[in-house]
Each structure stands twice: as C-alpha cells, then as structure tokens.
Amino acid sequence: MYVHVPFCTKKCSYCAFNVSHNGLHLQGDYFKALGAEVLHYLTNGPFELRGVGFDTVYFGGGTPSLVDPSLIADFLASIPLAGGAEVSIEVNPESARRELFTSYVDSGVTRVSIGVQSFDDKVLCYYGRTHDAAGAERAIELAVETEGLSVGIDLVYGSEVEDDKSWSRTVLKTASLATGISHVSAYALGIEKRTKLHYDKAKSQSEDVLAERYLMADEAFEGCGLQNYEISNWACTDGRCRHNANYWSWGDYLGVGLGAHSHFGRSRWWNDPSLKGYIAAVKTQGTGFLAGEELVDSQVEAERLMLALRIQGGLSEKELKTWVSRTESEELLGLFEIVNGRASLKPRGRLLADGVFRALSA
Ligand SMILES: C[S@@+](CC[C@H](N)C(=O)[O-])C[C@H]1O[C@@H](n2cnc3c(N)ncnc32)[C@H](O)[C@@H]1O
Ligand code: SF4
Structure with missing residues (x-):
C-alpha cells in the first residue's frame, strides 16, 4: 500500500509532486479520509485481503514526517499487516528528532528514507531546501542510532550550480556513511513543468556530464557495499526496498490519498489530486477515485x-x-x-x- 501524505512547509525549486503548503491544519481530517478509503477497499473489490495483510506500506509525500506521529501510529494500527511487513516513511532532515524515530519504530515503521539531496550547502540553497548539509548528517546519525530502523537517503545530481567537486563531495560523504545507511537513491535532476526551476528557465547539466556523475556514484556506492539493484537505487543485501521492488516487478498495489495511483491486474486507477476534493470524494463515494484505465x-x-x-x-x-x-x-x-x-x-x-x-x- 502506498499512502500519500501531501503536506510540506514550502515548495522546493525542483519539485512537481502533488503537495499542499498551507493545509497541515487538515491533517486530522485527511487521516480520517485515508482510514475510510482503506476500509472501503478492504471490504469491496480487489483488495479484500481475506485474512492476509499488506506486505509493504510506504508513506510518501509531500513530507510525511511533518504530521503528528500519532496519526501514523493510529493508521498503522488500523490496517492488516503481514508478518515481517516492511513499513517505510519519507523523512525530511529538519523533522528529525530522536523521539520521532523511536515513535515510528514503536508504531511498526521499519525503514526511513531521508531527503538529503546533497551534502553541499550551495546546492541545497539552490533547491530551496529548509535544511543544510550538517542538518542532513545529524538526521542520518539520529536515524542510524535508532534500533530497529533501516535508513536510506535520497540524492539529486546535475543542477547548474553543482560541479564535479561538489557531487564528488556528496558521493564520498555518502560512502563514508555506508556502514549506517543501507540504501541510496540518486536521481538526475529533472526540470519539471510548474516548478520554480522551470519558471526560472534553469538548465541541468548536459547528458554527458550527467552520465559521468552517474558512473562516479555507481563506482563509489558499489565500492562500499551498496549494490545497484535498480537504475537509480543502490542497497546492501538486506537493504532493498521491497515496496518499490513490487512496482518494478509489475506487482499489484493500492494507493490511498490524494492523487495516489493503484494497480491491480490489468486495471490502473488514480485519485482526485486536490486536498479538499479528495476528502470530499471519500465522504461521498468511499474512495478518492477519479478515473482509471484497462491495459491491453x-x-x-x-x-x-x-x-x-x-x-x-x-x-x-x-x-x-x-x-x-x-x-x-x-x-x-x-x-x-x-x-x-x-x-x-x-x-x-x-x-x-x-x-x-x-x-x-x-
Ligand atoms: C516524494 S519526493 C520528496 C520526499 C521528501 N519530501 C523530501 O523532500 O525529501 C522523493 C524524492 O524524489 C526526488 N525528486 C523529486 N523531484 C525531483 C526532480 N525534479 N528531479 C529529480 N529528483 C526528484 C528527491 O530526491 C526526493 O527526495
Ligand atoms: S521535495 Fe519534498 S519537501 Fe520539497 S516540495 Fe517536494 S515533497 Fe515537499
């Protein structure tokens, strides 16, 4: 199950994800709607699990670490989980606190994915991030020190303010932390429509430079025991993200929350993308369903x-x-x-x- 948590404090310059930066006061209503939507699917249609639980749950965003952790705990307590389920949550560095991580583990969370993006303050500033490199490192340390939590980080490379030295610093810093972190995602910067970078007519690096950056990262990560298992993802043997692996192997999944996508057999469907529209849709029809398609x-x-x-x-x-x-x-x-x-x-x-x-x- 994918759970979309759409709240952010501010929009990053590259981000085209479906987020709300002034809707956090609706978090209680939103989680009520999420609970109702899951219940609907468990009692109607393809996700009636008949005694089996979800094998993986992924809280993605937006910034799931912004919401009250008791909402995450109550949500997890209300859904059927398979034994040994993988439960992931995306965490922004500025949210990181020891008690937050402990409360996640107590609620059943097994892995966190920390949005580091870069260990260079100049690049972080260009991305409009609300943390610096030192803050990202502190967040990683706190997560790694939390028993029962597997820790991954996200990186983005290829902005116009990043040079070889800057990316090399980020890669080497990541490699030096590899005894604690078990997973790295590194994405080439995409300049997406309706983002600040797009309005500013920003450019990313040339394809050749992006290719060099990718190969530099691949060599360094492989060298410290993080093996590539998907184009943009590296992990130690037990660190692979089972949730994403299910997407890549064409598995079925239920997506709940605004704009979330689901897949079952040949059917694919997606939810209303607006916060108020989604909450209202769940009230009237039981789900946020907006439209779908059957694949040939x-x-x-x-x-x-x-x-x-x-x-x-x-x-x-x-x-x-x-x-x-x-x-x-x-x-x-x-x-x-x-x-x-x-x-x-x-x-x-x-x-x-x-x-x-x-x-x-x-
Ligand atoms: C759902 S997003 C954000 C999660 C979390 N709020 C954060 O900021 O870390 C997941 C990841 O997608 C990546 N991402 C988002 N937009 C991107 C873009 N335009 N180009 C490349 N990577 C992007 C970032 O690494 C980000 O951490
Ligand atoms: S990158 Fe993360 S924090 Fe920034 S706007 Fe997108 S979802 Fe929010």
Missing part, C-alpha cells in the same frame, strides 16, 4: 519490458534473446551482462536504458 496486451508487454530493463536481473537470458532477435541490432546484447541466466544492463548500458527500450519495443 501490448501495453502490458511494453510496460513489463520497460520496468524489467530498470532492475538487475529483470529479464531471463531467453527473454532478452527473444526481444533482441526481433530487432536488427544484435550488438544490443553487448550492453547486458548475464549472471545465473538473468540479464542486467551493465553500468554504461543503464545510461542508455531508454534507448534500449525503444530499440527492443520498436
């Missing part, structure tokens, strides 16, 4: 391929050879490595993943 065979096949290319070992050797044989580009095979009959893009191949997908699915 060709869409399912293409999406499964696109996702399989992103993850390590996503295709069997036989599947890869079948896909490649439909093209006139046998040399594509050189971008992959095969281990135990499973195919993965090599680091340089990952840089070309979109092109490989287009070539295979043409």
Whole structure:
C-alpha cells in the first residue's frame, strides 16, 4: 500500500509532486479520509485481503514526517499487516528528532528514507531546501542510532550550480556513511513543468556530464557495499526496498490519498489530486477515485519490458534473446551482462536504458 501524505512547509525549486503548503491544519481530517478509503477497499473489490495483510506500506509525500506521529501510529494500527511487513516513511532532515524515530519504530515503521539531496550547502540553497548539509548528517546519525530502523537517503545530481567537486563531495560523504545507511537513491535532476526551476528557465547539466556523475556514484556506492539493484537505487543485501521492488516487478498495489495511483491486474486507477476534493470524494463515494484505465496486451508487454530493463536481473537470458532477435541490432546484447541466466544492463548500458527500450519495443 502506498499512502500519500501531501503536506510540506514550502515548495522546493525542483519539485512537481502533488503537495499542499498551507493545509497541515487538515491533517486530522485527511487521516480520517485515508482510514475510510482503506476500509472501503478492504471490504469491496480487489483488495479484500481475506485474512492476509499488506506486505509493504510506504508513506510518501509531500513530507510525511511533518504530521503528528500519532496519526501514523493510529493508521498503522488500523490496517492488516503481514508478518515481517516492511513499513517505510519519507523523512525530511529538519523533522528529525530522536523521539520521532523511536515513535515510528514503536508504531511498526521499519525503514526511513531521508531527503538529503546533497551534502553541499550551495546546492541545497539552490533547491530551496529548509535544511543544510550538517542538518542532513545529524538526521542520518539520529536515524542510524535508532534500533530497529533501516535508513536510506535520497540524492539529486546535475543542477547548474553543482560541479564535479561538489557531487564528488556528496558521493564520498555518502560512502563514508555506508556502514549506517543501507540504501541510496540518486536521481538526475529533472526540470519539471510548474516548478520554480522551470519558471526560472534553469538548465541541468548536459547528458554527458550527467552520465559521468552517474558512473562516479555507481563506482563509489558499489565500492562500499551498496549494490545497484535498480537504475537509480543502490542497497546492501538486506537493504532493498521491497515496496518499490513490487512496482518494478509489475506487482499489484493500492494507493490511498490524494492523487495516489493503484494497480491491480490489468486495471490502473488514480485519485482526485486536490486536498479538499479528495476528502470530499471519500465522504461521498468511499474512495478518492477519479478515473482509471484497462491495459491491453501490448501495453502490458511494453510496460513489463520497460520496468524489467530498470532492475538487475529483470529479464531471463531467453527473454532478452527473444526481444533482441526481433530487432536488427544484435550488438544490443553487448550492453547486458548475464549472471545465473538473468540479464542486467551493465553500468554504461543503464545510461542508455531508454534507448534500449525503444530499440527492443520498436
Ligand atoms: C516524494 S519526493 C520528496 C520526499 C521528501 N519530501 C523530501 O523532500 O525529501 C522523493 C524524492 O524524489 C526526488 N525528486 C523529486 N523531484 C525531483 C526532480 N525534479 N528531479 C529529480 N529528483 C526528484 C528527491 O530526491 C526526493 O527526495
Ligand atoms: S521535495 Fe519534498 S519537501 Fe520539497 S516540495 Fe517536494 S515533497 Fe515537499
């Protein structure tokens, strides 16, 4: 289950996520609506779990760490969870407090994902973040010291104010913390519409520079025991995020909250994107449902391929050879490595993943 928590104190310059920066006073109503929506799905339709619980829950945002932790605790107490469930929550560094992390663990949370973005204050300022590098490091320390919590961080690279030295500092700092953190996500900066960076006509670095930054990160993370398992994600053996792995392997999931997306079999549907609209929709119809679609065979096949290319070992050797044989580009095979009959893009191949997908699915 994905739970969207849309509240933020201010909008970061790059962020196009669906968030509200003046709606925190509605957090109680919002969590009531979330509870009602889950109950609706548990008693109607595809997510009647019949005695089984959710295997993973992911509180994403927005800034879930802004809301009163008792709302997270009550929500988790009200839903069926499978034994050994993975429960993740996104935390912004400025929210980090020892008691917050302890209360999360007491409520059943097993991992936190801390939005560090960079260890360079100049870059953080450009992103409009409300924390500095020292604050991010303190947040990581507090989370790592909390027993029972697995800790991951998010990074973003490729802004125009970042040079090689700056990114190298962020990567080396991350590697030096790798005994405590078990997961890193590193995303190339996207200049999305309706963000401050887009209005300011900001540029990100060239594709060649982004590629160098990616390879620098990959080498450093692999060197300290964090293995790449999806294009933008590295983890130690037990640190992989099962929730996201389910998305990438075309699993079913229920998304609750405003704008959340769900997937079951061939159906996909999504919720009303506005805070008041979502709360009102749950009151009148039991869910925030706005619209949906049924996928046809060709869409399912293409999406499964696109996702399989992103993850390590996503295709069997036989599947890869079948896909490649439909093209006139046998040399594509050189971008992959095969281990135990499973195919993965090599680091340089990952840089070309979109092109490989287009070539295979043409
Ligand atoms: C839901 S967002 C934010 C979670 C949390 N509020 C935070 O700020 O850390 C999850 C992650 O997506 C990444 N992200 C968001 N917008 C991005 C963009 N335009 N380009 C690259 N990465 C982005 C950031 O690393 C962010 O931490
Ligand atoms: S990056 Fe995180 S804190 Fe910043 S606006 Fe987006 S969701 Fe909110």
